[in-house]
Amino acid sequence: MTTSSDGSTPPPGQPSLRTLPKAELHLHIEGTLEPELAFQLAERNGVVLPFADVDDLRARYDFSDLQSFLDLYYSCMTVLRSAQDFTDLAVAYFARAAADGVQHVEMFFDPQVHAANGVDAATVIAGLRAGFAVAEERWGISGGLIVCIVRDQPVASADALLDEIAPLAHDLIGIGLDSAEVGYPPLLFEDVFARAAGLGLRRVAHAGEEAPADYVWQALRLLEVERVDHGIRSIDDEDLLAHLATHRVPLTVCPLSNLRLRAVADLSMHPLRALVDAGVVVTVNSDDPSYFGGYIAANYEAVAEMGFDHRELAALAENSITASFADAARKAELVAAVREWVAAL
Ligand code: ADE
Numbered sequence: 001m002t003t004s005s006d007g008s009t010p011p012p013g014q015p016s017l018r019t020l021p022k023a024e025l026h027l028h029i030e031g032t033l034e035p036e037l038a039f040q041l042a043e044r045n046g047v048v049l050p051f052a053d054v055d056d057l058r059a060r061y062d063f064s065d066l067q068s069f070l071d072l073y074y075s076c077m078t079v080l081r082s083a084q085d086f087t088d089l090a091v092a093y094f095a096r097a098a099a100d101g102v103q104h105v106e107m108f109f110d111p112q113v114h115a116a117n118g119v120d121a122a123t124v125i126a127g128l129r130a131g132f133a134v135a136e137e138r139w140g141i142s143g144g145l146i147v148c149i150v151r152d153q154p155v156a157s158a159d160a161l162l163d164e165i166a167p168l169a170h171d172l173i174g175i176g177l178d179s180a181e182v183g184y185p186p187l188l189f190e191d192v193f194a195r196a197a198g199l200g201l202r203r204v205a206h207a208g209e210e211a212p213a214d215y216v217w218q219a220l221r222l223l224e225v226e227r228v229d230h231g232i233r234s235i236d237d238e239d240l241l242a243h244l245a246t247h248r249v250p251l252t253v254c255p256l257s258n259l260r261l262r263a264v265a266d267l268s269m270h271p272l273r274a275l276v277d278a279g280v281v282v283t284v285n286s287d288d289p290s291y292f293g294g295y296i297a298a299n300y301e302a303v304a305e306m307g308f309d310h311r312e313l314a315a316l317a318e319n320s321i322t323a324s325f326a327d328a329a330r331k332a333e334l335v336a337a338v339r340e341w342v343a344a345l
């Protein structure tokens with residue numbers, strides 16, 4: 001390959017994938033915590049991290065599966081304590097996202113984990129919303145927040161979270177479901193998601209990342225999600241593929257995450273091409289970019305390495321916009337920007 005893994009060196013005569021306008025629909029803000037900022041915040045808040053230094057922490061970014069990542073990820077999250085911490089984290093992410101051509105972000109966050117560190121949901125939401133205000137003013141980035149249910153915590157804890165956020169629902173765009181997947185099927189959260197819908201929240205869920213296609217069916221039928229996060233195991237079920245394609249249910253796929261968490265052995269084995277060929281609306285996203293070796297342009301670059309040309313990559317970027325929860329006018333503006341990029345090829 002002549003291209004670099006961060007999307008910064010395009011093939012001769014081709015624009016960098018960083019200039020392709022795109023939306024990021026699968027991004028855990030806590031997964032953008034870089035080791036340097038983690039140590040700065042630890043010092044600011046008097047938290048002792050169980051790592052010697054930045055290099056020691058980075059050396060642990062060698063994961064065998066989702067759980068091995070989550071253990072480190074939740075440990076690093078203990079440094080986030082104040083609204084200002086969340087604003088600083090979000091602005092650092094938005095600066096990188098803007099440099100990668102991101103124009104719209106739908107951002108996940110995990111209040112149940114922050115609650116265990118003594119931070120309430122209102123503080124997290126206020127801090128992240130202040131980050132969005134900076135992003136809009138500085139870089140013209142639109143978007144909003146998706147509150148995630150941590151599925152390996154008790155269902156009663158998810159219910160309590162809904163009680164807590166109900167008065168703040170107007171500050172959120174949706175509800176999601178994340179954390180350890182196998183053994184925590186979507187069906188456990190049917191009532192929680194029905195309640196969230198009653199609060200006016202759009203519904204998405206992680207499903208089919210490590211667990212089988214049946215989890216995707218449950219997310220669709222029981223949680224009534226509008227998008228599926230990851231969803232790569234849908235490739236094992238032809239009826240599910242046909243359903244996703246017919247009903248145009250988007251998947252938010254995260255290639256570098258799948259590689260680093262060993263959901264796929266290598267990128268040549270990734271089902272993304274087969275999903276596209278089956279007619280599924282696929283989007284490309286970064287998941288937890290600090291931990292997985294690259295932000296969103298690097299994920300587009302990984303897809304280029306799977307054999308997608310610039311026109312096909314632009315079609316995936318257009319999917320990210322049409323699959324977003326942006327309003328019709330914003331979608332039209334961003335789709336036009338993608339088409340301009342294609343016209344200049
Ligand atoms: N939380 C952060 N990243 C996640 C992932 N890839 N899967 C499930 N939960 C997560």
Ligand code: ZN
Nearest residue numbers: 026028206287
């Ligand atoms: Zn995720």
